[in-house]
Amino acid sequence: MAKFAEIKEFMLRQIESGAWPEHSRVPSENELAEQFSVSRMTARRALQELTEQSILYRTQGVGSFVAALKSQSSLLEIRNIADEVQSGGHAYSAKLLQLTELPCPTIVANALGLKRNEPVFFSLIVHFSDAQPLQLEARYVNPKQVPLYTKQDFQEITPHLYLSEIAPLTEAEHIVEAIWPDEFTCQHLALKKPEPCLRLTRRTFSRDGAVSLAYLTSPGSRYRLGGHLNFALPR
Amino acid sequence: MAKFAEIKEFMLRQIESGAWPEHSRVPSENELAEQFSVSRMTARRALQELTEQSILYRTQGVGSFVAALKSQSSLLEIRNIADEVQSGGHAYSAKLLQLTELPCPTIVANALGLKRNEPVFFSLIVHFSDAQPLQLEARYVNPKQVPLYTKQDFQEITPHLYLSEIAPLTEAEHIVEAIWPDEFTCQHLALKKPEPCLRLTRRTFSRDGAVSLAYLTSPGSRYRLGGHLNFALPR
DNA sequence: GGATCTTGGTTGTATATACAAGTTTTTCAG
DNA sequence: CTGAAAAACTTGTATATACAACCAAGATCC
Numbered sequence A, B: 001m002a003k004f005a006e007i008k009e010f011m012l013r014q015i016e017s018g019a020w021p022e023h024s025r026v027p028s029e030n031e032l033a034e035q036f037s038v039s040r041m042t043a044r045r046a047l048q049e050l051t052e053q054s055i056l057y058r059t060q061g062v063g064s065f066v067a068a069l070k071s072q073s074s075l076l077e078i079r080n081i082a083d084e085v086q087s088g089g090h091a092y093s094a095k096l097l098q099l100t101e102l103p104c105p106t107i108v109a110n111a112l113g114l115k116r117n118e119p120v121f122f123s124l125i126v127h128f129s130d131a132q133p134l135q136l137e138a139r140y141v142n143p144k145q146v147p148l149y150t151k152q153d154f155q156e157i158t159p160h161l162y163l164s165e166i167a168p169l170t171e172a173e174h175i176v177e178a179i180w181p182d183e184f185t186c187q188h189l190a191l192k193k194p195e196p197c198l199r200l201t202r203r204t205f206s207r208d209g210a211v212s213l214a215y216l217t218s219p220g221s222r223y224r225l226g227g228h229l230n231f232a233l234p235r
Numbered sequence C: 001g002g003a004t005c006t007t008g009g010t011t012g013t014a015t016a017t018a019c020a021a022g023t024t025t026t027t028c029a030g
Numbered sequence D: 001c002t003g004a005a006a007a008a009c010t011t012g013t014a015t016a017t018a019c020a021a022c023c024a025a026g027a028t029c030c
Helices: A003-017 A029-035 A040-052 A069-074 A081-087 A106-112 A159-166 A183-188 B003-017 B029-035 B040-052 B081-087 B106-112 B159-166 B183-188
Strands: A056-059 A063-066 A092-103 A119-129 A132-141 A169-179 A197-206 A209-219 A224-226 A230-232 B056-059 B063-066 B092-103 B119-129 B132-141 B169-179 B197-206 B209-219 B224-226 B230-232
Touching: A003 A040, A029 A040, A040 A056, A081 A092, A081 A119, A081 A132, A106 A119, A106 A132, A106 A209, A132 A159, A132 A183, A159 A209, A169 B169, A169 B197, A197 B169, B003 B040, B029 B040, B040 B056, B081 B092, B081 B119, B081 B132, B106 B119, B106 B132, B106 B209, B132 B159, B132 B183, B159 B209
Parallel strands: none
Antiparallel strands: A056 A063, A092 A119, A119 A132, A132 A209, A169 A197, A169 B224, A197 A209, A224 B169, A224 B230, A230 B224, B056 B063, B092 B119, B119 B132, B132 B209, B169 B197, B197 B209
8 A cells, every 4th residue: 555545544544533533633744744754745645635535624824634524424415214204203114125145236246346246235125104115225235345234123223324324425326217116116115006106326435435326216106306406317 | 826727727628628528638747747847746736636526537557538528416516408418419409389478376376486377487398319309398487587588599598598697596496206297298208108207396596586496307218317315205 | 470578658656855825833122 | 011023833836856557569589
């Protein structure tokens, strides 16, 4: 590993462990250069790159400081479906259909940066609002980043909440489609007649790369999406 | 302006003007250094920062190249459907079906802060990618904010672009639904068989209040949405 | 022809240095 | 004690240099 990368790692550990709290001052370029026996330019690069990632902020003449972690997630305030249901005054529950390890399909491998047929974790969950199925969640999870995924109790905690705690998200990518549900989906969403569904494909990233790929399917009559969006044509 | 920033500006102009097309090779660090009479490290910084912005990509031992312009998704940037189509290498066109003033329906009145049956502008447009209908746009516009709306030529300029110029948007609210298109919609989208469609309801605001309410309907097979989103249950 | 080696070009990392620009602290004159 | 000047420290920009890693193309050898 390159020297500047080692310094970055060191600083990230200090921040994530809490040793360097928010808005606290971090060592200056010269201090880091001496501590790690590198030139100032090398230490500077570490500080610079962390600043570009909004992990630090710097002020000329003053110093470098730990940024508020909140501002990182404010951009991707991804609301939890459980909170969403409960805030509407309904009872949230979930039914775990599957939680296993399986060989990675090609599409998933590309999305998560894994190799085809390499082991990948897979979960299949139905989310309920009161007694009504609201969403079918099929999720692939990178085992390298979340090795204990299959040991969790997802009746109690949603995968998304668990992943947020384990691997702090730095980015999320979404695609929304209108689809015609297959029979399996209809069954688990308790659709007597098929109806148009929204399918949200969500890929989340942490500092170390792609964490999970989720397909969230909801009946159009029961669920909507809101927020700030951009258009994008399929490729 | 700092030297490295001047080099960045120069390169951005070349790229945006089309002089340097996608995936074309850009000058090497040494070439830029000589052209701008700076050191290699300064030229390098310009290349480096453009790479971090995903405007270039670089390969060690090979060179630096213009990246695909595709997904520049900043949060508030609402992209124009015409730009979106054209950036995909297709020909954009629009067909104006209706452009009138009519009495305001109740829902629209609530959304735009008008009174029921008060005059409101209404436009109905089909957007095409090459010869294929891509989106049906039904839009209600607040005449108090945009009095000249019905005088525009919307074959030439999209309503969204026109509105952006007249009343700078300060906020936008979106709802995405999966719907079953009615016969009228099927006809104008040239759907032989009905298929699930995405309907984006977009309400835009300027400094002075609600400007317009638009219903944008696209076949699920032809259009997707991307970006940063939040979930929201229907009210 | 085909495999291997060499060479030149490109990006990647690292260092030492210099000065500019901004802020904070210290010093010192009044 | 006050206020201004000076010093010290910080980040920002720029340069010159060196070597490493990598790649493509041409040269060489068999």
